[in-house]
Structure formats: structure tokens, C-alpha cells
Amino acid sequence: MTGYAKPLPEITDLTKPLWEASKRGELVIQKCKKCSHMQWYPRHSCVNCASREMEWIKVSGKGRVYSFTIARQVIGNSPEFQKDIPFVVAEIDLEEGVRLYSNVVGVNPDDVKIGMQVEVTFEECTPEISLPKFKPAKT
């Protein structure tokens, strides 16, 4: 197996449950135990009430493309992305009300549209990390 050479997230005490869930094919986000606020990206406290009591909840993995760009040139990231050009980097708004950056895959970049319904699909990068990506939702 050839090594995966693109940047990968770091597994920390905070994010271990997230990456373990991704391995199982589940997308989880943070929810505040005190005020029930949900947030992404994962943090050490709640951006709504500052409580450090956060839990992970499983989400549907369904959402919409809020905006996107088609990468035409690699600047400021791993040259490994060169072989993927052109590819789509998007802001995905999940049904649960949080926004993630990810890729829209399984579709020609020119066919991606704002508002398009998408669902999560996991790309297995290493034995530890599977990245949540998004593909057009089945209708």
C-alpha cells in the first residue's frame, strides 16, 4: 500500500471520538450538555455559553452545498493535490445547522451547484483516519 501523502488531521484527546466515529462510517458533531448548542469545528468549549461540558452526537450526514470553489491550481497546500485538479472544495451546511468544509465527490466539478443536496461518504485515508466527504444525495 502506498502511503497517503496529503495533510491529515491530528488525533487528539478532544478529537479521538470524532475520528473513531468516522472510521465506523458515522459523522459526529459537538453538542453542549449545558445549552444544547451544536457546533463545528470541534472546540474545547461551547461558543454559545462557554461551558466545557461537550458531547458528540451522531448526525444524518445530509446537507446542502452552501458555496464551493473549483481548485485550479495548488498554492499553499500539499503538491499531492495536483493530481486531483480540478476538484471541488465546498462549504456544506448540514441539516443539523452546522457548516463544514469538505469536498464534493462523485460528480463532475462543473455540475456542482449551490443548494445541491449532498450526503456524507467516507474516504479511507489511513488505518486511523477516514475523511468525511460529500456526494450528491440519492433522490
Added chain:
Amino acid sequence: MKDVVISGYSETPFSRARVDKGEPRLTAEEYYAWALELLLQNTGLEKKDLKGQGVGVIGSEWPHSEIWSAEVVQNLGLEPKFLVRADHGGANAAALLVQGAFAIHAGFVEHFLLIGADAPLSITAPGSRTWRYEEDYMKPFGTMGPNSMIAMVMRRYMHQHNAKPEHFGKISITQRQHASLNPNAYLKKPLTMEEYLNSRLISDPLRLLDICIWVNGGFALLLSRRDRAKEITDKPVSILGFGEWHNPEAENQLKDITTTGIKIAAEQAYKMAGKRPSDMKFFQPYDDYTVAVLMQLEEAGFCSKGEGGRFIEQTDISHRGDLPVNTSGGQLSAGQAGMAGGFLHIVEAVRQIRGEAGERQVKDANIGLVTALGGLAFGGTFIHNYAIILGGE
């Protein structure tokens, strides 16, 4: 300064991160969260009580933290009106205390949160590097720094407000025209719309000519008490008004990325100066990208939200026009001197007001608006938003 008091404090337990002795090995980010939670518990305040107040953070042992104050407020969900960072080593807390006291004494804010944490013994611990949100939740998907983020802002703006590439093109072309009249500018060759439209797509829909150009360069400005300034110049430039806002809509996970915090900052500045947008003889908006200029034309009140494209189409934004915009050529053409880039707009405003702008001099330029933006937000636009109104005698 008897009107300023210390009204609360917190302190976490300390650790040398000796996991073998059962000690916690936490990161600086975690100590920031802990210190804030404790302060709120000790004072009985809620986080929302600190909205629109002052915040001061300190540098960390991590040199990676170029935009650390933006990271801290974004991690914690703080939304301050006034935000400073100290990099004074052992004098960090004292430096923040003095700056916070000035801000309260001046009536700019009523509270000022000093928050400082560091974890020098956890530097090798997972998660201790700063800029985690970009490293973990952006770069693995192939984001290319600010270009990708702004390209998404641009796409969304075009979708939501019917803007066309030609609108962005006009900004790029007009600023280049100004740069051609600025001896210090780096890019001076005039541009055509055809050249703009044919410039290569870096991160679709973002073109090369939508992006500022990095240069090396330096600036300085001198502030003086009005009476002492008389010894230096007979053309003093007054700071008529200013406003700032950081991490707008801190709690909102689904922000409208076609907006910035300039609306709030500019409203403060206009109010302080007792002026309106129509009083401005020029506008020097922060221009890391063309779309930033378009959004700020709306938010600084020169046209209504979503009308930026039409406004650009119908308005002469050259130095001879109805609303001269970035008369130096801006960062798009004069150049962005790295982290000093935002000096350009203030220096140009001063030059215009003093009547020293040579061939690009705006007629009767006795008052104008400058803005500054900094720190791109995760799923949003800019963390730092400033508006400053400068005027002559």
C-alpha cells in the same frame, strides 16, 4: 484612573504535564477555555454579557500563531468590540491591563477581559500547535489558504446578489489605473477588461487579478497631541471617528458569508464623527480580494446590501470619479506588504487629505473613510473589522 477597577479574576490549577504522575497534559487552547469558564463562574456573568466589550489575549510559546487573537475569540465564541494581543513576554498581563484601562477610561468599552494562558510543557502534545481549525478541518480537504475561502465567498456573493465577473473586473482595472499614477506601486501597467477576464482561474471563480500581490515594504505613521503636532506639520490629519468589531455572529454556525463586520464598525465610526457616507470624498477599503471591496461598498453605506455590483457598474470609482476607491492602487496593484499591508490604506488617506497624492489627487479630499479586515473566519468572512474616518482642518 479611578474610574477603572478590577471586577473579577480566575486561575486554573497548574501542571507540569507529568502524565506519569497523573498530571493533566493540556494545551494552551484548553487553558484558555478553562480560564474563561472559571471567570464566568466566579463573576456570575454569562458569556453574552461580554459581547461588544474588550478582550486582550497574549502570545503563546508557539510561533505559529500569526493570527492568535482571531483564533482565541473564534475558539471561545467571544465577540468583542475591542481586541488586542500582547507580545510583551513576562509583561503580557501588565501590558493588557494598561491597554484595557485606557479603553475603559476613554469610554470605548465598559468591560475588558484579560485572558492569558500558555502550556510550554505541552508543546509536543497532540493538538498543541495553533491554527487547529485550518490544519484539521480545512487543509485535509485541499483548501488553499485564503484563496479557497474567498473564492467561496465570491461564488456565494455572485449567486445571492447576481454579481458578474465584470463587476470584480472594474475594481481590479480602476485600482490598476490608480497604481499607474503611484510611483511606489509595484504593478503599474494599465489593465483592460479583456485581460481581467482572461486572467487565469486560481480557485474558480477567483481569478489571479482578483488577488492582492505580495510585496516587501514598510510604513510608519506618527500620532501626536494636537498642540504638539503644530511643531511638526501645518497639515495635521484628524481621527474623526473609528469603530471596530471582532468575530461577528460568534455563535452562528450558518453565517451569511456575503457580509462582514464592517457594517457595525462603520456605523460606530460615522456616529463618532457625526458624518454620513455621502460626506466621504474617498474610500480606501481593505482589498486583499476584489470581492472584499464590493462587500464593503455596501457595508460602509455607499449602497444597499446586494447592490454592490450595480453600484460599481454605475459609479466612477477612479480618483476623478463620484467615489474614488483605493486611490493608491490598493493591495491589488500597489502591493500587500505582508502583515503590514493595512498601513497602505491609512497612509494613502493621509496623503490625499494633505493634498500630496500627485497625479492621483482627489479634488477637495478633506475627509475620507478607511477600513481594515483581518483573520479569515471558519465558515464566515473576517474576524477583525475596522473603520476609520480621517479628515483635514
